Amino acid sequence: xxxxxxxxxxxxxxxxxxxxxxxxxxxxxxxxxxxxxxxxxxxxxxxxxxxxxxxxxxxxxxxxxxxxxxxxxxxxxxxxxxxxxxxxxxxxxxxxxxxxxxxxxxxxxxxxxxxxxxxxxxxxxxxxxxxxxxxxxxxxxxxxxxxxxxxxxxxxxxxxxxxxxxxxxxxxxxxxxxxxxxxxxxxxxxxxxxxxxxxxxxxxxxxxxx
Amino acid sequence: xxxxxxxxxxxxxxxxxxxxxxxxxxxxxxxxxxxxxxxxxxxxxxxxxxxxxxxxxxxxxxxxxxxxxxxxxxxxxxxxxxxxxxxxxxxxxxxxxxxxxxxxxxxxxxxxxxxxxxxxxxxxxxxxxxxxxxxxxxxxxxxxxxxxxxxxxxxxxxxxxxxxxxxxxxxxxxxxxxxxxxxxxxxxxxxxxxxxxxxxxxxxxxxxxx
Numbered sequence: 001x002x003x004x005x006x007x008x009x010x011x012x013x014x015x016x017x018x019x020x021x022x023x024x025x026x027x028x029x030x031x032x033x034x035x036x037x038x039x040x041x042x043x044x045x046x047x048x049x050x051x052x053x054x055x056x057x058x059x060x061x062x063x064x065x066x067x068x069x070x071x072x073x074x075x076x077x078x079x080x081x082x083x084x085x086x087x088x089x090x091x092x093x094x095x096x097x098x099x100x101x102x103x104x105x106x107x108x109x110x111x112x113x114x115x116x117x118x119x120x121x122x123x124x125x126x127x128x129x130x131x132x133x134x135x136x137x138x139x140x141x142x143x144x145x146x147x148x149x150x151x152x153x154x155x156x157x158x159x160x161x162x163x164x165x166x167x168x169x170x171x172x173x174x175x176x177x178x179x180x181x182x183x184x185x186x187x188x189x190x191x192x193x194x195x196x197x198x199x200x201x202x203x204x205x206x207x208x209x210x
Numbered sequence: 211x212x213x214x215x216x217x218x219x220x221x222x223x224x225x226x227x228x229x230x231x232x233x234x235x236x237x238x239x240x241x242x243x244x245x246x247x248x249x250x251x252x253x254x255x256x257x258x259x260x261x262x263x264x265x266x267x268x269x270x271x272x273x274x275x276x277x278x279x280x281x282x283x284x285x286x287x288x289x290x291x292x293x294x295x296x297x298x299x300x301x302x303x304x305x306x307x308x309x310x311x312x313x314x315x316x317x318x319x320x321x322x323x324x325x326x327x328x329x330x331x332x333x334x335x336x337x338x339x340x341x342x343x344x345x346x347x348x349x350x351x352x353x354x355x356x357x358x359x360x361x362x363x364x365x366x367x368x369x370x371x372x373x374x375x376x377x378x379x380x381x382x383x384x385x386x387x388x389x390x391x392x393x394x395x396x397x398x399x400x401x402x403x404x405x406x407x408x409x410x411x412x413x414x415x416x417x418x419x420x
Contacts, residue, residue, distance in 0.1 A: 031331045033243040110330070113384075117327045120320070120387045121241045131388045160401035167398060168374055171381030174323075177330045178341045188377060191370035195409055 016054050018044040023065035027111040032118030037061060063129045066115055069108040070137045074144065077103065081148050090197055096148045097193050100166065101185070103141065104173030113177070141166060151200055161199050168192065226264050228254040233275035237321040242328030247271055273339045276325055279318040280347045284354065287313065291358050300407055306358040307403050310376065311395065313351070314383030323387070351376060361410055371409050378402065 022044035026035040037058050041051035055061035077099050084095040103109070119130035145162050146153055153159045172188065175181045232254035236245040247268050251261035265271035287309050294305040313319070329340035355372050356363055363369045382398065385391045 029331065031243075031327065033241075034331075113327060116384070116387055117241065117323060121239065121244075127388065134388060157401045157404070160398045161405065163394065164378055164398045164402045164405075167381035167385060168378035169381065170384050171377035171379065174326070174380050174384060175377060177326055178337065178344060184373065188370045188374045191367045192374045194367070195371065195374075195405060198408075199405055 012054075015044075015046055015050060017068075019046060019051055019054055019061065020065040020068040023061050024069055024107060024111040027062065027065070027114045028107055031114050032062075035062070035114075057125075059126050059129055062115060063126075063133050066108070066112050066130075067133055067137070069111070070140075073103055073106075073108055074140065077144065077148075090193075093149055093197060093200075094193050096145070097165070097189060097196065100141075100145055101169045101172055101189055104169045105176050105182075105185070109170075109173045110177070113173075149196075149200065158200070161196070165192070165196060222264075225254075225256055225260060227278075229256060229261055229264055229271065230275040230278045233271050234279055234317060234321040237272065237275070237324045238317055241324050242272075245272065245324075267335075269336050269339055272325055273336075273343050276318070276322050276340075277343055277347070279321070280350075283313055283316075283318055284350065287354065287358075300403075303359055303407060303410075304403050306355070307375070307399060307406065310351075310355055311379045311382055311399055314379045315386045315392075315395070319380075319383045320387070323383075348376075359406075359410065368410070371406070375402070375406060 019040060022040045023035070026040050026043060030039070037051055037055070038048055040061060041048045044051070051061070055064060080099055081092075081096055085091040115126075115130055116134070119127045142162065145151075145166060146159075149162065151158050151162050153162075168188075172181070172185050176185065229250060232250045233245070236250050236253060240249070247261055247265070248258055250271060251258045254261070261271070265274060290309055291302075291306055295301040325336075325340055326344070329337045352372065355361075355376060356369075359372065361368050361372050363372075378398075382391070382395050386395065
């Protein structure tokens with residue numbers, strides 16, 4: 001679809017994008033139970049038929065929406081980090097960790113969380129789709145984090161250190177679900193950037209049995 | 211209620227407990243949308259009237275359930291740690307971190323997650339109740355973590371280090387929602403116990419600007 005051009009393709013792509021963005025908004029606002037294809041179509045200003053032309057099932061629409069926004073966020077992250085201090089070191093790592101945490105505290109995470117929780121109680125197609133999507137997005141985020149942090153995964157423990165950092169980012173995202181947690185989050189991130197810096201630069205100085 | 215004794219009070223307490231445990235099971239299995247008081251009563255083998263005698267509203271039942279299990283888990287954690295190596299140091303910290311992470315990867319976390327996500331879309335009583343409950347449980351968990359880890363919060367950064375660890379535990383809980391993540395989780399915890407040990411014992415060796 002992306003390789004074709006012309007007014008018709010542009011309109012089709014614009015419609016698809018409006019549907020995906022409306023789907024994210026609906027998930028965040030009404031949860032999975034309240035998010036129907038009709039509601040999304042209405043919010044996007046698109047007919048139900050047009051919505052179903054783009055996305056035959058409800059699962060198609062919502063997994064595509066989460067994937068689309070994940071890709072948007074990845075591209076934005078790459079661009080932002082490209083503009084950050086180029087030398088791998090504290091300043092760049094600070095920017096990178098801040099942006100990684102932001103991945104999990106925005107509207108995408110909120111929408112994805114609704115999808116995960118719905119999928120966890122689902123014995124049908126949604127669960128399989130969301131699990132596969134999650135694995136793909138998780139691998140890509142990890143790969144990008146390693147690259148942007150300048151982490152050397154051949155050093156024992158570095159892989160798990162980066163994974164733990166991403167787990168923490170996810171946990172910070174959860175903490176922001178009900179209340180504005182940004183002040184506390186800022187202090188936690190500040191401290192863990194220091195700790196991470198020590199681990200990545202100084203080797204495993206904290207290791208007790210190696 | 212806990213101070214009265216006698217067969218009638220015992221029965222009443224047992225009924226209450228069965229309802230609370232059934233509520234947790236329902237939340238984890240059917241989510242908030244699918245968890246009604248009738249379903250919980252049926253699962254607990256209690257009449258709907260008896261259920262409503264104990265918990266007048268659906269919100270009462272489910273917030274009480276999450277609170278009850280949180281208290282059970284706290285008590286179990288305290289008991290387990292009391293049986294762990296008594297000297298504050300690597301061996302004890304390893305047990306404590308493992309148990310803290312376990313708090314977020316079991317059925318309680320799963321149930322609480324459903325409640326949080328439902329509350330995040332709720333403009334009525336549920337949101338306020340769950341927010342207050344979360345704040346209380348969060349403070350108690352933090353207090354316990356500090357004590358059990360032998361962390362000295364008068365040292366700058368230690369408070370945020372412990373908070374970040376609990377955020378990570380929450381994130382690890384999310385990662386376990388759709389797939390069995392226990393092998394990866396074990397490796398991440400192993401590595402972060404080392405890192406934590408370095409921070410708590412060695413001061414802020416990784417600090418770049420202090």
